[in-house]
Amino acid sequence: MHYAIVAGAATVEPVPRTDRFADVDGGTVLALFGPTAVGKSDVAIALVEALAAHGQQGVVIGADSMQLYAGLGVVSGAPTADQLSRAEHRLVGCIPIDQQFSAGEYGAMAHAEIDRVIEAGGSPIVVGGTGLYLQAALTELPLRPPVSPETEDALRLRLETEGAEALHRDLAEQSQAAAKRINVADERRLLRALALLREGHSVDDQAGGLWTARMRHPTRLIGLIRERDELYARIGDRVERIAASGGADEVAAALEAGASRTARMALGFRELQSGDLEAMKQATRRYAKRQLTWLGKLEPVELFALDEVDVDQVAETILRGDSARDA
Template identity: 55%
Template sequence: MPNLTVPALFGPTGVGKTAIAVALAERLRAAGEDPVAVSADALQLYSGLAVLTGAASVEEQSRLEHRLVGVLPVHATSSAGDYAKRAHAEIDSLLAAGRRPIVVGGTGLYLRAALAELDLRPAPDPEVRARWNAELARNGAQALHARLTERAPAAAVRIAITDSQRVVRALELLDGGHAPPSPGAESQLWTRETRHPTLLAGVWMDRRVLYERIDARVDAMVARGAREEVEAAVAAGASPGARQALGFEELSGGDEERMKQRTRNYAKRQLTWMRKLPGVLMLDATGESPERLAARLHEALRERDAAGPAS
């Protein structure tokens, strides 16, 4: 099947990306295609955290196959480079078989890793990473962020205190003689060519509505067993990477309200980031059904496919 454009859905947590992907898949199947979703969420890679990470439900996966979900044990370590190899292999094999990948994610770096060849920084030194993670466990996120502020104030301003994974990575780079990524580095990555013809679709909605959805989503996650997932992951020796899942540490301490606040803060940053990206089909999900949004996306895909690779 020639000229298959890869749709890449992204947007803040809780905005309804999976539902749109499922609705899009149904339209594509009606047109004779056999699409497959490829997750670009760093935390959905881990098994045993499906509820906490908002992975596609069993019912959703029965309507659209999802790849790169639950493929790593919770104690494993992984990097964006590791993920890129997996994602490229999945996307390339699907396209070679005439099947359209639908890339779905809210994690900016991992979405880019799925779509493009990234100029990644050096791989982390396991000993250096272990040392910083030990300091994080011993002294907490605020103290670790203070260390980064001492060494690279500009980088510390850009990285939230709660984003311990990025704080650790910045300190690793400094230890290795490398500067943390510059302010424009993330947006610049989007100007580079994607590996395949791609349609970026950013899903957003009114912030007040989104925050209400997030609060209700957290309540539903807890009711469906998110706290029990966290307890099982801790018992299994969850890696620092797995512990970065939104709500992991909060539910470990039984603080659902703090989980809601942290998730809302994260969604706010995602909304700000996505509005800066060039060449994106913006889909306003406020008051819209997944089916109507999928119809818009499907029409845009048909136009891109018809225009060919040079579009």
């Protein structure tokens, strides 16, 4: 079934479907976002195959900060060999494991790939669970200045010794606005904001307003969700599958290869290193909750529930143009 977020309400309501199959504009970007384990890759591939059935090209462009790394395919839940064979993917497994990488660098690469697909008459399908990377792919992301490794190391030591809550209080004392934007559990953004402040930079929203009003191309934002119990069960299955597929060995190999600081921030990296799968499941559930919070702030967004529905049906509904009402 097709759903929409209703403005001013916490409920999700069905949207009437039509039998019309809309022509897909090759200049329009389809951007899929949703929590870990919701099934984004499956929907993306179904979209590519549905487009191909109508003589059109769809190309999947990754917007996941960890799936970009070569050597983290298992840990990050990157598309499998079978999935890669069914649809063209770009910006997946393309960054060396020992390389530091930022959203700004990713944005430049994503813009180039999106533009190439559109120039060739195709439809870019941007897929990811990293909100900042999705924004970087779709907009001209305001770039923050780099900070020194010494500052980063000092703050990470504080995080390990004092805890995230102490650092979040520190952030609130320096910028109430930043503290409201950044969840105490979002260690990466918390450390980044404090590093910028320590080196004398602003952490205010430089552009202001909704970033979705500044997208580079006509874009449909597609949000994918499941009922919480089903999503959490899928997260548990995913963690077990990562472990059974050699996730711990992949982490060990990454460390042996000199994994960069940003690569080591992959969800589950530390837990796989220590063998604590229950902690990994808990961390993944917390991350999924933050992703859903971020999704709830997207405007406008078309929301699709994947519970008890075939992904081919979802893809057909999206391409038919039965748009959900805006959030």
